[in-house]
Amino acid sequence: MKKRVSEKILMKGNEAIAEAAIRAGVKAYFGYPITPQSELLEYMSAQLNSRGGVFLQAESEVAAINMVYGAAGCGERVMTSTSSPGFSLMQEGISYIASAELPCLLVNVQRGGPGLGTIQPAQSDYFQAVKGGGHGDYNLIVLAPNSVQEMANFTYLGFDLADQYRTPVLILADGALGQMMEPVVFPDYDIVKNKVDHSSWATRGKKDGKQHVITTLHIEPEKMEIINNHLQEKYRDICDKEIRFEATKTDDAEILLIAYGLSSRIAHHALELARDEGLKVGLFRPITLYPFPYRQIRALTKKVDSILTVEMNAGQMVEDVRLAVGEKVPVHFYGRTGGVIPQPEEILEKIRAISIAPQMEKIF
Amino acid sequence: MSKSIQSVQCEHLDKMDIVWDRPDTLIDVPMHYCPGCGHSVVHRLIMEVVQELNIQDITIGVAPVGCSVFSYNYMDVDMQEAAHGRATAVATGIKRVLPDKIIYSYQGDGDLAAIGTAETIHTINRGENIVMIFVNNGIYGMTGGQMAPTTLKGSVTSTTPTGRDLSIHGHPLNIAEMIAILPGAYYVTRQAVNSAKTVRKTKKALLRGFKNQIDGKGGVSFIEVVSNCPSGWKMTPLQSNKWLDDNMLGTYPLGDIKVPEKIA
Amino acid sequence: MAKLHGHVTINIENCKGCELCTDACPQNSLNMSKNINKKGYHYAILVEENCTGCTNCALVCPEAVMTVYRENKNRIIKPAPMASIDSKNISVSIS
Ligand SMILES: Cc1ncc(C[n+]2csc(CCOP(=O)(O)OP(=O)(O)O)c2C)c(N)n1
Numbered sequence A: 001m002k003k004r005v006s007e008k009i010l011m012k013g014n015e016a017i018a019e020a021a022i023r024a025g026v027k028a029y030f031g032y033p034i035t036p037q038s039e040l041l042e043y044m045s046a047q048l049n050s051r052g053g054v055f056l057q058a059e060s061e062v063a064a065i066n067m068v069y070g071a072a073g074c075g076e077r078v079m080t081s082t083s084s085p086g087f088s089l090m091q092e093g094i095s096y097i098a099s100a101e102l103p104c105l106l107v108n109v110q111r112g113g114p115g116l117g118t119i120q121p122a123q124s125d126y127f128q129a130v131k132g133g134g135h136g137d138y139n140l141i142v143l144a145p146n147s148v149q150e151m152a153n154f155t156y157l158g159f160d161l162a163d164q165y166r167t168p169v170l171i172l173a174d175g176a177l178g179q180m181m182e183p184v185v186f187p188d189y190d191i192v193k194n195k196v197d198h199s200s201w202a203t204r205g206k207k208d209g210k211q212h213v214i215t216t217l218h219i220e221p222e223k224m225e226i227i228n229n230h231l232q233e234k235y236r237d238i239c240d241k242e243i244r245f246e247a248t249k250t251d252d253a254e255i256l257l258i259a260y261g262l263s264s265r266i267a268h269h270a271l272e273l274a275r276d277e278g279l280k281v282g283l284f285r286p287i288t289l290y291p292f293p294y295r296q297i298r299a300l301t302k303k304v305d306s307i308l309t310v311e312m313n314a315g316q317m318v319e320d321v322r323l324a325v326g327e328k329v330p331v332h333f334y335g336r337t338g339g340v341i342p343q344p345e346e347i348l349e350k351i352r353a354i355s356i357a358p359q360m361e362k363i364f
Numbered sequence B: 001m002s003k004s005i006q007s008v009q010c011e012h013l014d015k016m017d018i019v020w021d022r023p024d025t026l027i028d029v030p031m032h033y034c035p036g037c038g039h040s041v042v043h044r045l046i047m048e049v050v051q052e053l054n055i056q057d058i059t060i061g062v063a064p065v066g067c068s069v070f071s072y073n074y075m076d077v078d079m080q081e082a083a084h085g086r087a088t089a090v091a092t093g094i095k096r097v098l099p100d101k102i103i104y105s106y107q108g109d110g111d112l113a114a115i116g117t118a119e120t121i122h123t124i125n126r127g128e129n130i131v132m133i134f135v136n137n138g139i140y141g142m143t144g145g146q147m148a149p150t151t152l153k154g155s156v157t158s159t160t161p162t163g164r165d166l167s168i169h170g171h172p173l174n175i176a177e178m179i180a181i182l183p184g185a186y187y188v189t190r191q192a193v194n195s196a197k198t199v200r201k202t203k204k205a206l207l208r209g210f211k212n213q214i215d216g217k218g219g220v221s222f223i224e225v226v227s228n229c230p231s232g233w234k235m236t237p238l239q240s241n242k243w244l245d246d247n248m249l250g251t252y253p254l255g256d257i258k259v260p261e262k263i264a
Numbered sequence C: 001m002a003k004l005h006g007h008v009t010i011n012i013e014n015c016k017g018c019e020l021c022t023d024a025c026p027q028n029s030l031n032m033s034k035n036i037n038k039k040g041y042h043y044a045i046l047v048e049e050n051c052t053g054c055t056n057c058a059l060v061c062p063e064a065v066m067t068v069y070r071e072n073k074n075r076i077i078k079p080a081p082m083a084s085i086d087s088k089n090i091s092v093s094i095s
C-alpha cells in the first residue's frame, strides 16, 4: 500500500485542523457556526460520523463547551472550535474543564473585536487565551500555529498534551490561517499508541466498584486551595517542559522582532526586506503562548539592542515581552486592530525608525 | 439514655419479611438537605429504580448547580457535576460518546427553566435518549430563596418581597407543557413527592422513564417532580407539603402530559 | 380482612425530625421522641403495635432511615439477618 504520509494535500487551515483531529482519533466534536471557523465545523459534519466519531451542532457555544465537558469526562478525545465571540461564551465551561482536569482540544480562530467586531483575522484574544480567560486560577496550554501545516501538527500535539497533563489545550489561530490554503502533509499517527488510558477517573459507569465523580465544587476553602495548589504545580511542570518557540536570524540581530501566528509571517517578510537594506533584524516566534518563553526572550536581550513586537491587536503579547525583558532593552510595539492585517512595509518603516532611535517610546 | 416515649419492640422480626429498606445504591451517609426536603426523596427514588433495573454499573448521572449539586455524594453511580443550567448539554456529551450507557440529568427549576432553558429545549428537541429529572420547588433553594421562573403568582421570595407580580416578573413557567409539544419529548409527566401516594407514582414514572431509555425509545423521558422547599418557603416540612397540595398543584397539575401511545 | 402485622425500625441518628412519617402513617403508629439524637433532632419512633407494614412512612421519609417489616403468612421462617438489623437500626436496641 502506498504510504499516505508524504501525500501533500491543498487545504484550508480550518480543514487541516479537522482532518488532523479525525486522524488523531477525535471521538466527538461539538460546535456552533461562526465565521471565520465554520469550515472546521462543516468538515467535521461531513466526515466525522463516518470516520468513527460523533459530530453534533450545538444550540450555542455555551452548550457546545458543556457537551465537551460531558464527553471529556468520559475520557474520550473531544474538541470544539469557535471564533472570538463564541470563545467568550465558552469561558465558564472552560474554567470548569480546567478545574475538573478534563483533557480536550479547543480552537479559537480569532476575528477582530471587541463586540461583534469583524470577521477579518485578529489576535486580540491573546489576553483571554493566555491568562486563563474565565474565572479562577487556571491556564490553558496555548499553541499558536503560523501555517496550515502547523494547524495540522498542533492538533495532534494538542490532543497529546491534553491527555498527558489532563488539561484543556487551545489552538489560537486567526481568520487568515483558518481560511488560507496551503499544502499540508498529515504525519503518521498511531491512535492506539498515543491514546492515554483515562479509565481510572472517567465516568463510564461504575464498573470497577469505585464511583467516579467529575466535579469542580469543593465547598471548604482549604480543600479548594489544595486543588489550586495541584493545578499550579501542574502549570509549573508545563512551564518547565513545554515551552516551544522558533528563532530566525537572531545570532547577529540588533533589532529583534517578536511575533506569533499570522503576524510572525508578516514580520518574517519585513525581516527579509530589512535585511535587504542591511539592517540586522532577527525574529523570535513564540509557538506556545502559554507557557510563554520568558526566559528565552530574556536571554536574547544580551545580544540585541531593541525589540519590536508585532501583533494584530492594540498591544497584548507585548506586555509579556516587557515582563520578560524588563529594562534591559527598549521594547517597541507595532499593531493593527479590528481585523486589519499589518503590511510588511509598515513594519519595515517601524524597523527603520527604531534603527535610528532605538530608545523606547513612552508606554503611557 | 432515658426515654419518655417507649418505642415498640418486635420479638419476631426474623419471621417477617423486609418489605422496604434503603436501597444499596443510595450511599449510606446523612444528606445535607434541610429536614423534609423533597430532593432527598427524589434521589432515593432514582436509586431505587437504578437498583431494581440493575443498571448501577452502566448509569451516569449529571448533577446541577442548585441544592442538589452534591447529589453525587448520595447517588452511588458515576456522576458529573455540570455548570448552572448545562446539565442536559453535559448529558448530551456523555450520551453521544457512550450511547449504550444509561444517562440521566437532575435539575432544579432555576437550573432547568431559567438559565438552562435553551439547553432544555434543544436537548429535548434533539430527542436525546436520556432521562431528564426536573425538581420544581418554585424557588431558588440554594441561593437563599429567590424567585424562580416557576414561582407562583403572589409568592413572597427574597427577590419578590411583596409577592410575585405578574406584570413585573412574568408568569410561572409551565415548562413541561411547553416541551411536551416537541417531537423529541417521548414521555412527559408531572409528579410529586409530598405524600406516600404521590411518591409511589413518582417511582413508577421514573421506572417508566429509565425503561424507555433502556429500550432505546427515541426521545427524552421528562419527569417533573413538584417538590417543596421548607426553608425557602419558610414553612415546616408538614406545612410545605400541604401548601404544595393547596397551591402548587393548581398551577402545576399532576399527571402524564405526554405518553407514547404504545405504553399508554 | 384482618390487617397484617408489621413493624418498622428507624436509624434514629439520621432522622431529621421532619415529622413527615408520623403524618403519613395511617395507623398513627409513629410519634416523635422527646429525646434528641446527636444532630439535635427529635427523632421518630414506633409507639404502637398496630403497624401494618404499609411502608407509607418509609416512602415519605427524606432520609431513608426506615426499614419496614411485614408478617408473611405463607412463609414458615425467614433467616432474617438479625445481627445486622440490630446494628444498623439503632432503635431496635434502644430501651
Ligand atoms: C452561572 C451561575 N449563575 C448563578 C449561580 C448561583 N446559583 C446557584 S444555584 C442557583 C439557583 C438554583 O435554583 P434551582 O435550580 O431551582 O435549584 P434548587 O436549589 O431550588 O433545588 C443559582 C442562581 C451559579 N452557580 N452559576
Ligand code: SF4
Binding pocket: B032, B033, B034, B036, B037, B038, B039, B067, B137, B141, B142, B228, B229, B230, B231, B232
Ligand atoms: S433550601 Fe430548600 S431545596 Fe434546598 S435543601 Fe433546603 S429545603 Fe431543600
Ligand code: SF4
Binding pocket: C006, C007, C008, C024, C025, C026, C027, C028, C029, C030, C046, C050, C051, C052, C053, C054, C055, C056, C057, C058, C068
Ligand atoms: S409501615 Fe405503615 S403503619 Fe407501619 S409505621 Fe409505617 S406508615 Fe405506619
Ligand code: SF4
Binding pocket: B036, C010, C014, C015, C016, C017, C018, C019, C020, C021, C022, C043, C044, C060, C061, C062, C063, C064, C065
Ligand atoms: S420522615 Fe424520616 S426524617 Fe422525618 S421524622 Fe420521620 S424518620 Fe425522621
Ligand SMILES: [Mg+2]
Binding pocket: B108, B109, B110, B135, B136, B137, B138, B139, B140, B141, B148
Ligand atoms: Mg428550585
